[in-house]
Amino acid sequence: MSVSDADVKKIAKLARLRLTDAEVALYGGQLTKILDSMAELSKADTSAVAPTTSVLGAVNVMREDEPKPFEDVEALLANAPERDGPYFKVRKVIE
Amino acid sequence: MAGVPVALKDNIQVKGVETTCASKILKGQIAAYDATVTERLKGADAILMGKCNLDEFAMGSSTENSAFQKTTNPWDAACVPGGSSGGSAAAAAARFCSFSLGSDTGGSIRQPAAFCGTVGLKPTYGLVSRFGLVAFASSLDQIGPFTRTVEDAELALSVIGGHDPKDTTSATNEPAPVSQTPKDLKGLRIGLPREYFIDGLDPEVEKAVRAAVDVLKSMGAEIKEISLPHTKYAIATYYIIAPSEASSNLARFDGIRYGYSDKGATNLQEVYELTRGAGFGPEVKRRIMLGTYALSSGYYDAYYSKAQRVRTLMADDFKNAFKEVDLIAAPTTPTPPFRFGEKTNDPIAMYLSDIFTIPSNMAGNASVSIPCGTSAKGMPLGLQLIADVFQEKRMLSVAKAYEAAKPFALLEK
Numbered sequence: 262m263s264v265s266d267a268d269v270k271k272i273a274k275l276a277r278l279r280l281t282d283a284e285v286a287l288y289g290g291q292l293t294k295i296l297d298s299m300a301e302l303s304k305a306d307t308s309a310v311a312p313t314t315s316v317l318g319a320v321n322v323m324r325e326d327e328p329k330p331f332e333d334v335e336a337l338l339a340n341a342p343e344r345d346g347p348y349f350k351v352r353k354v355i356e
Numbered sequence: 357m358a359g360v361p362v363a364l365k366d367n368i369q370v371k372g373v374e375t376t377c378a379s380k381i382l383k384g385q386i387a388a389y390d391a392t393v394t395e396r397l398k399g400a401d402a403i404l405m406g407k408c409n410l411d412e413f414a415m416g417s418s419t420e421n422s423a424f425q426k427t428t429n430p431w432d433a434a435c436v437p438g439g440s441s442g443g444s445a446a447a448a449a450a451r452f453c454s455f456s457l458g459s460d461t462g463g464s465i466r467q468p469a470a471f472c473g474t475v476g477l478k479p480t481y482g483l484v485s486r487f488g489l490v491a492f493a494s495s496l497d498q499i500g501p502f503t504r505t506v507e508d509a510e511l512a513l514s515v516i517g518g519h520d521p522k523d524t525t526s527a528t529n530e531p532a533p534v535s536q537t538p539k540d541l542k543g544l545r546i547g548l549p550r551e552y553f554i555d556g557l558d559p560e561v562e563k564a565v566r567a568a569v570d571v572l573k574s575m576g577a578e579i580k581e582i583s584l585p586h587t588k589y590a591i592a593t594y595y596i597i598a599p600s601e602a603s604s605n606l607a608r609f610d611g612i613r614y615g616y617s618d619k620g621a622t623n624l625q626e627v628y629e630l631t632r633g634a635g636f637g638p639e640v641k642r643r644i645m646l647g648t649y650a651l652s653s654g655y656y657d658a659y660y661s662k663a664q665r666v667r668t669l670m671a672d673d674f675k676n677a678f679k680e681v682d683l684i685a686a687p688t689t690p691t692p693p694f695r696f697g698e699k700t701n702d703p704i705a706m707y708l709s710d711i712f713t714i715p716s717n718m719a720g721n722a723s724v725s726i727p728c729g730t731s732a733k734g735m736p737l738g739l740q741l742i743a744d745v746f747q748e749k750r751m752l753s754v755a756k757a758y759e760a761a762k763p764f765a766l767l768e769k
Contacts, residue, residue: 269645276603276648277610277625278641279633288645291703295646298704299592299659305666312664313671315495315525316481316720316745322524336371336388342617349612352624 262300264292357400357515363447363456366407367414368499369488370394377490378422379412381635385614391488392523393457393499393516400515405453408443412637413606414464414492416440417709420700421639428696429472430767431735435693438468438709441502445472448502449767455503455512459489461496462594463688463713466725470688470738473727473767474502475755477509478713480745481720482527484513485520493601494525496594496717504766506726506755510534513748532749537756541575544754547582547681552712558691564737565687568728571761572685572754580681584673589666590714591707596650596663597718602640603647609635642703671719678744683754687712688725688738712740722748726755727764736765 269289273280280288331337334347343350364370367377369387371394376382390398397404411421419427419442427442429435430450437446441458445468448456458465460478469476477500484499491497501512510532517531548569553562573579611617611631618630636644650659677684689709699706716723721744728739739758743751 264649268649272645272648272652275652276644277607277628277632278636278644279626279629280641284638284641288642291642292646292649294704295595296649299596302589302592302596302662302666305586305589305662305669307662307665307669310665310668312661313667313718314664316671316718317525317527324521331389333388336386337613340385340388340614342611342615351612352621352627354624 262293262296264289264296357397357402357511360402360455361405361453362397362402363405363408363444363453364394365410365441365444365456365458367410367459367490368394368457370404370407373407375490376424377413378410378424379636379640380423380616381609381631382615389488392485392520394488396516402515408441408447408456410443411440412640413490413602414440414459414461415602415639415643417463417467417706418694418699419443419468420696421637423637429693431473432693432733434695435735436471436696438471438693440464442468444502445469445474445476448472448474448504451767455501455508457499457501457516459492459497459499460717461493461598462717463710465500465502466688466713466723466738466740467709469502469725471693471736473736473765474504475506475509475727476500476502476725477513478716478723479513479517479531479748480527480722482525483517483529483531483746483748485523485526487520487522491605493598494605495601496598498717504764506752506759507534509724510752527746529746535749535753535756537760538753541572541577541754541757544577544683545580545681546572546577547580547677547684549582549584549587549677549684549686551584551587552686556690556708557687560692560731561687561690561737564729565685565739568739568758568762569685571758575757575761582677582681582684584677584715586666586669586673587715590670590718591711593663593666593670593718594710594714595646595707596659597667599643599647600650600660601647603644603651606640606644611635639703667718670715674715674719674721674744683751684742686740686742688740692731692733692735692737716742721745722751724751724755726758727766728762730765
């Protein structure tokens, strides 16, 4: 399996990563090698095996839906790269 | 634990203190709340001394992937401390603190513990709350301590462990109290998995581990060869599941709420792409790409779904083994500590350093690395003990018996 430059760019777009041309070339080669090394998994017969999603046995953990206000909202907002009062500020998304 | 100095891996939140995960994308992010483990340490009056270096977002096996600092192995500054919790391991080994906390997703506590000559405990998945630990691979991540004695690991676990309603994957089991050191190991069955004593295993590591097993045998333990037949799939399975979960978990780093944000972006899409492109380092980007690929349409069944099924086979290997034996003994790492730069250009070679530690994360069981001597060059080597889920008490009591018979070669003061 060879991962082409076009594949790398498509995956990078899905992952919201802007890559340089040098990175595209580097990751293409490395992902090809890594994915090739994973081909051995096809040797494992899993036709009658269920996937593991939780090692503790997946069960829904339920609780009452009671609001618990976070006591230090300012500490959260203080980390914002851009803010406007009690809001996080983002670039315009509607043309 | 009043007055005991503790250091934390810098992916664990302490209110009012920066959490960077050794990543440029989180530089300057001040935690607005305590992790549950932090809250419990503070509640026990421990003294939080500071944060320890790590591979960026806990992705790596040598701590060379930190965006900020280089951590050397305190036994030899030319060697890596292991990773990803390399700073925590080095701090405990060099006696900068009484103990430290790290996180273990594929061996990130046990491998650096082996490389730095400390005890490194990965508790059963769910025994320690992950609330306030920056998520890497949520089905595998577990917090645990680095200590210089086994009893210290038990004490640390008794403080940080136990159910937490803030972590829905937290188990209802409570950590066992500190165990008595057994006088002998009569009646104990220890398995040696033949798949861990393979060609790629360094002869010095093998010799030290077999000598340690002989000590356990001389104390009355029965030693049996066992098989964990799906071990050969560990690396491939891990490097599908962990990056897949990481690609989802790391989606939250988008330049909007905290940390680095690219100022040159003209629209929201560019804010995301430029922030993440410049904010993440090479290994993190590589794993996000790998995980995104494995989860993408057309490849999901061949990679992610397949890996989850093979994970079941690996967990079943342990279930079957623990019908025959009480405990498994194995090397922690395939090699002694390696040098800086030795594996940085070859991701697969670096990934192989976790081959013996990944299976326990896959099965979620308890495991610990304890020092078992040194190499000819005087570098520490680790013995790994693996127990069934929630069997920490038995596992650590055997570790204590070994420690009593063969005191650990610790770094001198």
